[in-house]
Amino acid sequence: MGEPVAFEVYQAGLYLHGTKADLAAGDLLVPRRESNFEAGRVMNHVYFTATLDAATWGAELAAGEGRGRIYVVEPTGDFEDDPNVTDKKFPGNPTQSFRSREPLRVVRELVDWVGHSPEKLQAMRDGLDALKAQGNAQISD
Template sequence: MNIKFDPNNNVIKLCVIGMSLEDRGNVEEADKMFQQAWDEAADDYEKFIAAYHFAHRQKDITDKLKWLETSLQCARNINDENVKSAYTTLYADISGCYEELHDSDNAKKYTELSESYKGAPSDKGPFYHGTKADLKVGDLLTAGGISNYKPELQMNHIYFTANINGAGLAAALAKGEGRERVYRIEPMGEFENDPNVTDKKFPGNLTRSYRSKEPLKIIGEEAEWNKITTTEKSKWRENLAKNKGEIIN
């Protein structure tokens, strides 16, 4: 399988709404959103995400464990690169449940499983970078540019993704007056999960977003991806302006 994270997926939208309601303290409505997400989940990918969020709304630890195990089983059923980064989080959360249940053997087992999935990403790509810069094959993208989201911040890394639509979104939000471009790139050195998105809202790095201190080499350009509308672009910029969170640089 080759699953791409889609923010327009209705189950993902419901979970995002639920998280927003939870952040505002409206827990009853949040619970309804997560329940609806689970009820509407039609495949293992949607069930994996919905069960994860539903688990964290459970007051009883055995119920929380049951839903986390459901999420893990659905993730295993998928067996896709897109969800492997979530294993570390799922195993760690399950370990925490067993600790609360005073089951030290299982707590240790799942901690070890969590640790076994840590380390450098194993994603093989293809990888993309979105920008408005006019570049050509063979050019190198390097760290040190100015953040698209905080103009006072010089970035220590160069960012890229294995999700072409994610790169297209980055191109749409990028500074400059040029046309939106999505380039296929090859990392020239080691790279890591982007900590600004990993485990922030969804388990692991479902958007397959990465960063590197080493250059990225342009190896081609894409012509087709799901471009966002002018209205959607305005909403994104508005949400980014409201976001007071710190960028992990």
């Protein structure tokens, strides 16, 4: 398996969540936790995707120590398109990014994924840092 491809659905019917949290099958990812991207902010939603690319970004950019992890998850309730991506960057939701106020159940860890190149990862970090410096990195939650 090579570097993830933008907008490519990992596997029809599966949802993914990238993080640094060490979780097990059956664990719940719940809202009302601190944001991985805005220090000190408690989020109203939990976020997930159908693309390996978006899940990989989540795993690589998540706050905390340790390695990034990607989990196959299943929503336990209603969910909607993630407006942070669909409204701001990619109308029509080609990233297949979603959010829910209900927990996500961890099905299993995906262990055979490959991260983005060091150059792509640094470019993303630089871009996020620039947005923060400009005051444009707020998450609509």
